[in-house]
Amino acid sequence: MTDALAVNNLTIYFEDFAAVDDVSFNVSAGSSFGLVGESGSGKSTVLRAIVGLAPSSGGEILLDGKPLATPRSKAFYRHVQMVFQDPYGSLHPRQTVDRTLAEPLAIHGIGDGERRIARALDEVGLGKGFRFRYPHQLSGGQRQRVAIARALLLEPKVLLLDEPTSALDASVQAEVLNLLEQLRRERQLTYVLVSHDLAVVTHMCERLLVMQKGQAVEELSAQALAARQIGTAYTRDLMAASTGFKRE
């Protein structure tokens, strides 16, 4: 079976700095793949490259076995949607929630906007009261949920999620993770999830890739990580650090 997404030897330079250095991974259709690792190691850049927002200098990205055209087509964005790490930056400051959600529907000529918008907001736990607010009138977690609602609206097959719950409290995080799992099951979605929270990644993903300094450190299954069957010192450090703060 062909993979829903394949990243082969991807390399991305900013001037002479290699932000992503020869990274490869495959994501089978309907599965969920995690990217974890050091801050600045290139996780967001990999996702941005998939949606055509970062210049790739080498390697290839295949969607359902086919190479992607640059610039990405309109159809691509119905197939693949991304939730950006920085919800404030990705929402237009002078657009209400309603307009933010109506815009992609208009661009893709999708009718039935009213119902879809109401449903998308409901799915992420935001009531009607939020529809006519501007981003600065929302809390951090509320903004993040608007960004998730926007990505779900177009009913994509592949969702790229960059730290989707790091701005959410544990209860809303649980609701959003449950929603994402339910959608994946019902709609056969494929996810790539970036998170620094190893518990979230092992909860959501079957496999994950650990990155450091632009490079892939190791790929392993969530089960192996949970069972501490770890091949590298860096991944072991991450696991040790995830138990909390220790005062000397």
Place this chain on the structure above:
Amino acid sequence: MGESHATDARLSKPLLEVEDLRVSFPSRNGPVEAVRGVSFTLGRERLGIVGESGSGKSQTGRAIMGLTPPHARITARRLAFAGTDLMQLSARERRSFRGERIAMILQDPKYSLNPVMTIGQQITETLRAHSNVTRAVARDRALDMLEAVQIRDPARIFGLYPHEVSGGMGQRAMIAMMLIADPELLIADEPTSALDVTVQLQVLAILDRLVSERGMGLIFISHDLRLVSSFCDRVLVMYRGRIVEEVAANRLNDATHPYTRGLINCLPKIGEDRHPLPVLDRRPEWAE
């Protein structure tokens, strides 16, 4: 870890007193009450604030900082920093407190950074606004600060614009900018949410030293219950604009309020197979 006597003496006098703080926003459907009567005092300690998204954590921090949007209504029986009543200060006096004595690391760091200035310019400018140092000295101090917050290649990051750095680098740039003025009170709003766990602990160790060695007061707003319980001294739990519970951080697991207990129970845990995760059954009486 032995605290010095000097720190003990200073601990007795509160650095910050907040009594019945209220913040509301006018709206077409009547005022939105973001903060509804919050009271607490803070010494030279690490106070955690956790709570539901939208419960008023950031607006509480912003009110202390004097960064409440102008159209909002803010009242308090008392809001005092080191004995000075903040509500009575002029806008100018308030500004001089800000950055220099009270600093806040804002949630959404990339949005809070100036998009048309490099990271380095922003940090050096902050330093030069508060102390009389030459450009060259400011540059060295800024580079040291970036290194202290574990930025791998400070010289490269110094010259980058906010959109050219990763989420966690932007967050650390913001932390560096706030710490460089050496504040007495730091309000850190989700300061480490974009950092990988190893860097997270290194950044927390810096904040920890500032509290235990220099007697800084720290308000640590975070969704990360595991971090808060292992790092802070006390934790306030907020729900719908109010504090519903205060617990010693290391006793967070013994919290009694059903909201707090529910929060802890919602967390995914490595090696546990809980699909779907339990969710909260929110009760109207929690908001009363």
